Amino acid sequence: MSRQQIAVIDYGMGNLHSVASALQHVCDADIAVTSDHHIVKRADRVIFPGVGAIRDCMAEIRRLGFDILVKQEIASGKPVLAICVGMQALMQHSEENGGVEGLAHFDGTVDSFSGNGVFKTASLHAKAHEGVQLKVPHMGWNNVAQTQDHALWRGIADNSRFYFVHSYFVAPSNSLIEAGRCSYGVEFTASIAQANVFATQFHPEKSHKVGLRLLQNFAKWRCE
Amino acid sequence: MSLAKRIIPCLDVDKGRVVKGVQFVDIRDAGDPVEVARRYNDEGADELTFLDITASHEDRDTTVHTVEQIAAQVFIPLTVGGGIRELKDIRTMLNAGADKVSINSAAVKNPEFVRQASEKFGAQCIVVAIDARKVSGDHEPARWEIFTHGGRKPTGIDAVEWAAKMAAYGAGEILLTSMDCDGTKNGFDIELTRAVSDVVSIPVIASGGVGNLDHLADGVEHAGADAVLAASIFHFGEYTVREAKEHMQMRGIEVRL
Numbered sequence: 001m002s003r004q005q006i007a008v009i010d011y012g013m014g015n016l017h018s019v020a021s022a023l024q025h026v027c028d029a030d031i032a033v034t035s036d037h038h039i040v041k042r043a044d045r046v047i048f049p050g051v052g053a054i055r056d057c058m059a060e061i062r063r064l065g066f067d068i069l070v071k072q073e074i075a076s077g078k079p080v081l082a083i084c085v086g087m088q089a090l091m092q093h094s095e096e097n098g099g100v101e102g103l104a105h106f107d108g109t110v111d112s113f114s115g116n117g118v119f120k121t122a123s124l125h126a127k128a129h130e131g132v133q134l135k136v137p138h139m140g141w142n143n144v145a146q147t148q149d150h151a152l153w154r155g156i157a158d159n160s161r162f163y164f165v166h167s168y169f170v171a172p173s174n175s176l177i178e179a180g181r182c183s184y185g186v187e188f189t190a191s192i193a194q195a196n197v198f199a200t201q202f203h204p205e206k207s208h209k210v211g212l213r214l215l216q217n218f219a220k221w222r223c224e
Numbered sequence: 225m226s227l228a229k230r231i232i233p234c235l236d237v238d239k240g241r242v243v244k245g246v247q248f249v250d251i252r253d254a255g256d257p258v259e260v261a262r263r264y265n266d267e268g269a270d271e272l273t274f275l276d277i278t279a280s281h282e283d284r285d286t287t288v289h290t291v292e293q294i295a296a297q298v299f300i301p302l303t304v305g306g307g308i309r310e311l312k313d314i315r316t317m318l319n320a321g322a323d324k325v326s327i328n329s330a331a332v333k334n335p336e337f338v339r340q341a342s343e344k345f346g347a348q349c350i351v352v353a354i355d356a357r358k359v360s361g362d363h364e365p366a367r368w369e370i371f372t373h374g375g376r377k378p379t380g381i382d383a384v385e386w387a388a389k390m391a392a393y394g395a396g397e398i399l400l401t402s403m404d405c406d407g408t409k410n411g412f413d414i415e416l417t418r419a420v421s422d423v424v425s426i427p428v429i430a431s432g433g434v435g436n437l438d439h440l441a442d443g444v445e446h447a448g449a450d451a452v453l454a455a456s457i458f459h460f461g462e463y464t465v466r467e468a469k470e471h472m473q474m475r476g477i478e479v480r481l
Binding site: 013015017018021022025051052053114131132133135136137138139140141142143161163165166167183184205206207208211212 | 227229230265297301321323345346347421425448451480
């Protein structure tokens with residue numbers, strides 16, 4: 001049997017090497033950081049990462065034809081892991097950069113912390129009681145409550161801390177697809193799982209042991 | 225359960241070795257950066273900061289190579305600073321495996337650089353480093369000024385105003401070092417850190433002066449820092465990162481253990 005192939009889709013945004021080197025660390029697979037559609041199509045598993053501003057990410061995704069490719073790959077049934085802005089890009093619409101249309105694989109929106117009423121109240125409360133407002137971006141290690149039993153959570157304790165860095169969060173219309181929940185002034189969806197797609201707002205590749213375990217689980221995941 | 229306060233060991237690297245100066249002189253060798261980074265990673269550091277204090281250009285390749293080696297083995301966020309002057313320097317470091325870059329003198333020289341960097345790479349990877357020194361007298365209202373070139377060159381810029389400006393220009397985080405406290409082991413400049421933390425809505429990392437574990441906790445509790453950075457207390461084996469976290473937790477601070 002030949003080694004399995006994992007493709008990390010590269011559309012020129014951010015540091016993809018850490019995703020690749022973290023995967024390399026936990027599984028015996030060929031990892032390709034690539035913008036070549038053929039390599040992505042041939043791969044057994046696909047990672048759809050993303051960092052930075054969503055407007056620029058979406059523009060590159062569309063320019064390189066990844067909007068169509070990602071939808072085809074998801075439809076093909078192979079395991080797909082979307083990370084951070086990659087997850088946000090799967091929603092219908094983001095508030096960021098004055099409003100950006102996403103790939104609409106999931107119904108729902110991407111909302112800002114700073115524009116959220118519950119967050120603002122919590123931030124004022126923190127300022128009054130602890131002397132410091134809640135900072136944006138939400139940056140650092142926060143607990144993720146596992147709201148679905150899922151193969152990617154295997155071996156990871158509930159409420160483990162993962163590394164986050166983001167100013168916007170996803171709000172899926174169907175709460176049943178939520179796989180993880182986090183709280184920062186407001187409760188938000190930290191992870192989504194539906195069929196062959198798993199998506200995280202946090203960065204597993206930067207989340208030390210628990211993150212490596214999640215990636216290892218992804219490399220082994222058999223989703224029908 | 226909430227967002228943990230971060231402990232960030234800092235590696236000052238000169239010509240491929242970790243060093244630590246006391247107020248930027250009297251530099252002591254503290255080992256191979258890759259080994260040191262791996263040790264902190266194992267001890268539970270929340271992030272690592274790598275500051276290249278090498279002056280010459282020819283040693284830059286060494287730095288890139290070291291960053292690559294660290295990034296291949298350490299799966300926590302890595303910030304790289306020192307000598308980041310152009311957009312292509314940022315690209316080089318991100319490609320080498322850094323998650324964030326820290327910009328210092330280049331921001332003072334040209335604030336627009338921070339705006340451009342943030343637009344191109346995203347605010348999440350742009351840290352603005354501020355080296356500040358108190359310039360007000362004992363009976364005056366406190367005032368701090370930005371110093372560049374390892375704390376030697378005054379700029380006349382007010383540090384608190386500068387932090388607010390950098391946040392508005394798209395910095396994702398402020399790394400605030402008190403040049404008065406750095407290397408003294410007497411604790412952070414609480415007043416300075418508090419003043420900066422109060423004016424910006426982005427996270428602030430307190431730096432300079434840590435001599436014991438209470439200093440770390442004070443940085444969070446009294447100065448409102450979101451993260452605390454220290455070098456020598458970890459380098460020379462006085463405390464492990466784990467001990468630092470346990471101590472902070474004992475003081476009632478949320479940490480990742």
